[in-house]
Amino acid sequence: MxxxxxxxxxxxxxxxxxxxxxxxxxxxxxxxxxxxxxxxxxxxxxxxxxxxxxxxxxxxxxxxxxxxxxxxxxxxxxxxxxxxxxxxxxxxxxxxxxxxxGPKGSVMAGLANKFATKELVAKAGVPVIPGSQRPLRGVEEAKSEAKVLGYPVLLKAAFGGGGRGIVLVHDESAMEKAFGMSQMEAQAAFGKSELYMEKCLLDARHVEVQVAADHHGAVRSYTERDCTIQRRNQKLIEESPSPFISQEARPRLLEAGAKATAACRLTALATVEFLLLPDRKTFYFMEINKRIQVEHPVTEELLGLDLIRLQVGLALGEKLGPAIEAPPGRHAIEVRVNAEDAAQNFLSGEGTITALHWPAGPGVRVDTFIRPYLTLATSYDSLLAKVIASSGHGRPGAISRMRRALTETTIEGIPTTIPFHKKILADPVFAQGKEWFNVKYLDSWIPKQRFI
CATH class of the missing domain: 3.40.50.20 (Rossmann fold)
Known part of the structure; x- marks a missing residue:
């Protein structure tokens, strides 16, 4: 074949x-x-x-x-x-x-409407974020909706995802400008400018559940990933398990991921995204992604799975195997290496790679496409590679291994985000994983740093 x-x-x-x-x-x-x-x-x-x-x-x-x-x-x-x-x-x-x-086209068509998706998920007993029930018809309706929900609110693309088109609105005076900006981003990214609104949960973390569903009625959740380290709604670091969800809430989160997937009638790999609140046990459904995620290697290295193989098997009608749990003490973390200059406000870089060396050794994996003397294409995403570190010695072991891996990495000729990753991995708040921080953490952290 x-x-x-x-x-x-x-x-x-x-x-x-x-x-x-x-x-x-x-x-x-x-x-x-x-x-x-x-x-x-x-x-x-x-x-x-x-x-x-x-x-x-x-x-x-x-x-x-x-x-x-x-x-x-x-x-x-x-x-x-x-x-x-x-x-x-x-x-x-x-x-x-x-x-x-992937999913059937007819199923995907139904899920393109985020309101219908949220309704399906809510009926399955999964908590959803309060928000508008249909696309907003204009700025005035957006203002009215925001008064009901209470500021701050988020404007989002009704037919998109991946963090594109999301604009935070703190008060009514900022709504008109934010609405136009969100519409423009949505149109550019997805070809549709319709927007909807959600209550902004400011102090939340971003967690997601990897799920698979076969054509025989079985649905499996394969642990969660924590994707809270983000810049402008784009994930930079992902890890599993999340250090912040309570042991009591984790089974409920995984069950909610499976319920949402089943409610959406998916027979494929899916990722269900949630916001986790500071009590570490309350969470709300955000959206469901019907494809392989960039960060899928985190789950693979944690569980010893091949999620691409699983995808192909599901498409060919294979049955899912038994549930898999992570070995006690095992942890995996991934950093996205982008062609961006952190010292220049993460300006996208271009040029030719003049020298390249990737890390190796126990528990280190690199997913990439670049090679020495490759001239980067400038028309596409800036992602160069993903470095994944895993350890049986818990989160500290995985972070230590990642630090070692990044010191072994050399990329010359183009700017990369490796200096950023070295800094954030050494940050006490991130490294210790005890003090709560949310998806906006980098907004205040980055201006205090010097990247060399």
Missing amino acids: KVLIANRGEIAIRVMRTLKELGLSSVAVYSEEDRDSPHVGMADEAWCIGSAAPRESYLNINRMITAAKIAGADLVHPGYGFLSENDQFALACEEAGLKFI
Whole structure:
């Protein structure tokens, strides 16, 4: 069987590795700007699908389907981002006789409406964040809704995710500007400008549950991940288990993740995102992601799972195995290495990699696509790699291992976020994991730092 990977970069290579182990052939697609990208050479075959602009290549459904047909692919793996949660792409695959590695297109179409999703989840007994019940019809309605909910509130893209289009509004005087900004971001990221509103829970942490559901009625939760270290709603560090959720609440959180997945009629891998409050036991549903997450290696290293293999198996109708629990004392942490300069307000960098050395040794994993002398494509996300450290000596052991791994890492020729990661890993509040902090922690922490 052949699998077309409708993506690029590190996730394309990550998927190819599992396909190779399964004895399946991989088909890469690439834009003209990505012609020399390592994922092209690693695939069993590769097809150019257009120019650098995502809408002409990685977001172009017709070209993806055409490439799959020409290659004689049987399945399509969407990766993350791009078309991974696009119901029209999933439906187009189904109509072309291609098996989409993810939910059915009709199910995804229903879940594109975040209000319908929240209603399904609430009916399943999962607590949801108070908010508007339909898309906002304009600034005046937004102001009225905010008065009911109470400030601060969040404006969000009604048909998007991944932190794009989210704007915090502290009071009515800021609503008009915030509404326009959120609409503009939503339109640019998702092609739809509809917004909705949620009550902003200022002192919350971001936790998520990895879930899988098969075609035979089984649903499994595979621990939680803590993704609280964020900048501008973009995750930078993820870890598991969360050091802040109470032992009493953890089983309820995992059960809520499974209930939400079942309520949404998903038969695929999913991630259910929650906000955790300072009492460490109260949580609220935020959204459900119907694809592989960037941070999936955290769960893999904690549990010894291959989530890509699990995805492929679910698409082929396999049954889920028994539930898996993390070994006592085991912990995993991931840092995202981006081509950004922390000393220049995380300005995206460009250029050619002149020297490169990755860490190795026990409990260290690197998922990447870059190589020496590669000139970075500038049309896409700045993610270069993910470094994952795991340890059987708890969170302190995993953090210590990550520090060691980053000291072994060399990337020259382009700026990276490694100096940021070294600093935050040494921060007592983060490293000790006892004092509560929320998703806005970096807003006050970063201005106090000097990154070299």
